[in-house]
Amino acid sequence: MSFVEENAAYENWMRTVCDVVEDDLERKHDRMSKNTFKFLRATFFRWAHAIKTTAPEIMGLPAPLAVGDAHVENFGTWRDAETRLVWGVNDHDDAAEIPYASDILRLAVSVRLADFSVGNRDAAQAIFEGYGEGLRDPGPTLLDQKEMWMRDYVTVTDEQRKSFWDEIDDYPDASPSPEAETALLESFPTGSKFERFARASKGAGSLGRPRFVAVARWRGGRIAREAKALLSSGWDWAAGNPGRASRLDDAVNGETSAPDPFLHTDRGFVVRRIAADTRKLERDSDFDRKLDTRLMRAMGFEIGSIHASTSRLRQAMLNDLERRDAGWLYETAKATASAVETDFAEWSASNA
Structure with missing residues (x-):
């Protein structure tokens, strides 16, 4: 099936399971x-097709509960139940049981397609080594304790704090579905004074799903929550299992993580607290300047740590990893990026 045909099929399926915002x-x-990087981010449902073509050997590898839509912008910060600042994978919408090599391959492909200043071979080396470390010695990345060096990458300025609330205030008013309304209101602490509902238009692969924000006042200040329609993983859809239940809750609460206590699923929506200092790190000039092999190694570590939560497969993953090296990741990422570029060219031609 061509990419254009598969994209249409995926969107038609979306319309049967949520109120798509056209x-x-x-x-x-x-x-x-x-560009191809934005294209990659928006088309995870096509990923299985790409790797079956360029790296069919990984389809039979141990399949832990994985991120799925792993890429260089799918990382961010949150506060855990002890209010510690945690850094890690920010979006588990496409979590599913996936051959372990897929996540690190997709991360390496995203770096290549984003065309960062870091060399692709160096990036593959850092991701590969970090992944092995995370698989062998898993645990959350705590910025208040273990990984204080990373705080410089996620520091929030006063300007960014103001910008966060300015963006919230600019969202248009909305009337969420009864399910979304209840999920949002029940996520506020007791004693909150509700102010308004708004509609947000954010994301890449999730664009088109209903996404609402609720704002309230609580004990001297404003607080906000977001609810985004929850779908089955794009991996399961591509495998012919579109009705399979989401594994998001399982993924975010893995035994090797320090989960966000505000993040949960409810009534068909992903609900989370949003704030200026708990955010997804998206590409801008500052991010591009700071991105280096040390941070890419941390990204690889985070993915390895997530995979280690599937403890029954951990040794099998380690055994297979020992038979590979960073050169394998570099070459496979190169071939897979080329397949993504082919799909991008088809899409661009169809929309010219």
Whole structure:
């Protein structure tokens, strides 16, 4: 099936399971046409097709509960139940049981397609080594204790704090579905004074899903929550299992993580607290400047740590990893990036 045909099939399926926001879907199409990195981010449902073509050998590897949509922008910060600042994978919407090599391969492909200043071979080396470390000695990345060096990568300025609330205030008013409304209101602490509901238009692969924000006041200040429609993983959809239940809750609460206590699923939505200092780290000039092999190694470590939560497969993953090296990751990422570029060219031609 061509990419254009598969994309249409995926979007038609989306319309059967949630109230698709057609304007956002058009916005997604526009972003997909910008460059191959944005295209990759928006098309995880196509990923299984790509790796079956370029790396069919990994399809039979041990399949832990994995991130799925791993890429260089899928990392961010949150506060755990002890209010410690944690850094790690920020979006588990596409979590599923996936051959372990897929996550690190997709991360390496995303670095290549984003065209960062870090060399692709060095990036593959850092990701590969970090992954092995995370698999062997898993645990959360705590910025208040173990990994204080990383705080410089996630520092929030006063300008960014103001910008966060300015963006919230600019969101248009909305009337969420009864399910989303209840999920949002029940996520606020007792004594909150509700102010308004708004509609947010964010993300890449999730553009088109209903996404709402609720704002309230609580004990002297404003607080906010977000609810985004929950779908089955794009991996399961591609495998012909579109009705398989989401594994998001299992993924975020793995035994090797320090989960965000505000993040959960409810009534068909992913609900989370949003704030200026608990955020997804997205690409900008500052991010590009700071991105280096040390941070890429940390990304690899985080993925390895997540995979280690599937403890029954940990030794099998380690055994297979020992038969590979960073050169394998570099070469496979190169071939897979080429397959993504082919799909991007088809999409661009169809929308010219």
